[in-house]
Amino acid sequence: MSNTPSPPIRAQLDCVIARVSEALIGKQDRIRLALTALLAGGHVLLEDIPGVGKTTLATALAQTLGLQAHRLQFTSDLLPADLIGASIYQPASSTFRFQPGPIFAQVLLADEINRASPKAQSALLEAMEEQQVSVDGVTHPLPHPFFVIATQNPMEQHGVYPLPESQLDRFLFRLSLGYPDRRAENLMLSLGSTRSLAQGLKPCLNVDQVLHLRAQVNLVHASPAVIEHLLDLLSASRQHGIFVHGLSPRAGLGWLNAARAWALLHGRTHVEPEDVRQLTSHITGHRLLFADPILAQSHSHPAHWLLERVAPPENLS
Numbered sequence: 001m002s003n004t005p006s007p008p009i010r011a012q013l014d015c016v017i018a019r020v021s022e023a024l025i026g027k028q029d030r031i032r033l034a035l036t037a038l039l040a041g042g043h044v045l046l047e048d049i050p051g052v053g054k055t056t057l058a059t060a061l062a063q064t065l066g067l068q069a070h071r072l073q074f075t076s077d078l079l080p081a082d083l084i085g086a087s088i089y090q091p092a093s094s095t096f097r098f099q100p101g102p103i104f105a106q107v108l109l110a111d112e113i114n115r116a117s118p119k120a121q122s123a124l125l126e127a128m129e130e131q132q133v134s135v136d137g138v139t140h141p142l143p144h145p146f147f148v149i150a151t152q153n154p155m156e157q158h159g160v161y162p163l164p165e166s167q168l169d170r171f172l173f174r175l176s177l178g179y180p181d182r183r184a185e186n187l188m189l190s191l192g193s194t195r196s197l198a199q200g201l202k203p204c205l206n207v208d209q210v211l212h213l214r215a216q217v218n219l220v221h222a223s224p225a226v227i228e229h230l231l232d233l234l235s236a237s238r239q240h241g242i243f244v245h246g247l248s249p250r251a252g253l254g255w256l257n258a259a260r261a262w263a264l265l266h267g268r269t270h271v272e273p274e275d276v277r278q279l280t281s282h283i284t285g286h287r288l289l290f291a292d293p294i295l296a297q298s299h300s301h302p303a304h305w306l307l308e309r310v311a312p313p314e315n316l317s
Contacts, residue, residue, distance in 0.1 A: 003269055009216060013265055015204035016064050023060040023198035024053050025191075026184025030177055032265055033282060034061060034149070038210075039217050039264070040257035042172025043128055043148040045113075045286060050153060052177045055109060058149045059198040062107040065210050066203035068143070070105035074116035080123035084133040085140075098135060103127055106143045106207070110150040114160040124148070125167045145210055165245065165287070172254045173279075174286035213264075220260035222271040225313045229273050230256060232310045233280070237288060243302065244289045255283050273312040280307055 013035070020031045034057060037044045046054045055071065062069035072083065085101035102108070103124065110124060127133050128148055132141045150171070152160075168174075180188060188194060205213075230252065238246030247255075259275040266275075281303035288302035299305045 009213065009264070010267060012205055012209060012213065016061075017265075019064045019201055019204055020057070020060040023194050023201060024056050024177075025187050025194065026180045027053065027057075027177060030057070030175055031061075032262075033173060033175055036258055036261045036265060036279075037172045038065075038145065038147045039214055039261040040172060040254065041145075041214065042254050042258065043150070043170065045168070045171040045174045046149055046151045046177065047154050047174055047286075048151070048176045048178070052179065053194065054149070054151045054177065055111070056194050056198045057177070058107060058109040059195065060201055061149075063198060063201040064204050065107075066206040067106035067145070067147075067210065069107040069109065070102040071109040071111060072102045073111045074113050074120065076115060076117060078116045078120045080120055083120060083123050084127065085135060087136050096136070098138065098140060100140070103133065104140075104143060106145055106147065108146075108148045110148055112152060113150040114152040114162055116161065118161055121161065121163060121167065124150075125163075125170045128170050145207075145214065168286045169248055169250055171286060172258060173282040175282060217257065217261045217264055220263050220269055220271060222256060222260065225315060226259075226271050226273055226276065227256075229310070229313050230259075230276050233276070233306055236306050236309050237284070237302075241291055242295065242305070244291050245287075247284065247287055251283060251287055255279065258283070277307060277312060 016035060017028060017031055021028050024031060034044055038061070046057070048054060058071070059069060061067075081101070083101050084103050085099050087096040088099045089095075090097050113121060113124070123133075127142060128146075131146055132139050134140070152163075179185075191197065234247050234252045237243055255276065256271075258279050259271045262275045262279060263269070263271045281301055284302045284306065290296035290299070290302065290305075295305065
């Protein structure tokens with residue numbers, strides 16, 4: 001593989017980012033991160049206040065990639081069967097037929113996931129991990145690709161069920177969109193509804209091309225020096241007394257896949273240490289919690305502590 005992706009790959013990725021940016025204005029960095037997660041085979045937890053574009057991001061990304069999307073509003077009375085589907089009795093044939101639920105989509109927007117009961121949350125998160133669901137002893141594979149964008153409002157305190165740490169680990173990234181800057185919001189006000197813009201976007205890719213891009217991510221080279229640097233960061237997170245729990249092996253595998261996808265998005269077929277480091281805050285924000293309150297006060301984010309302690313390698317050979 002050459003040092004740069006083939007021109008068609010670069011053109012495809014640039015098209016996706018530019019087109020999604022037509023609907024989600026001024027958020028190219030977040031679009032790149034969401035696309036990175038999808039290409040790396042991960043999922044995204046969007047933690048933000050209502051109305052900043054979470055649904056627009058999911059819709060625009062699905063439209064531009066030529067993928068089927070579903071949106072499901074999570075509520076306290078949502079049952080696992082409402083999400084994954086159920087076997088429905090057919091009187092004419094005296095048999096049961098599986099009726100797929102909304103989880104059978106290539107892009108699923110799980111809105112306000114922390115409002116659902118732990119049972120409903122577990123049904124989604126197990127499906128994210130296994131890429132399949134089981135109903136009445138029968139296994140049903142989910143579509144490929146299968147990408148979840150789950151949202152939660154950090155300001156909500158009442159009527160919510162916070163995700164436990166073991167389930168947060170299923171999300172590759174935790175992101176926040178934040179408010180648009182003045183220029184972007186001025187353009188939004190001039191254009192009107194960005195959600196309708198997202199629904200009308202023309203695809204840059206189709207399903208087969210998305211799956212091909214995922215395969216290309218696996219071909220991006222990570223040198224022994226880059227692997228060692230990632231291992232140093234993982235080991236630092238597991239130092240006794242610093243964090244409540246260190247980063248899991250699952251987090252490490254996801255981090256490396258994300259760094260490969262990030263490199264591909266930036267026109268390279270090899271991972272550089274900076275690819276790993278640039279993703280640190282998005283990998284660690286929902287996984288690491290300082291054990292010492294004093295450390296928490298002196299460091300605004302666990303990623304800052306890790307990056308201060310672990311320097312990038314000088315020799316990449």
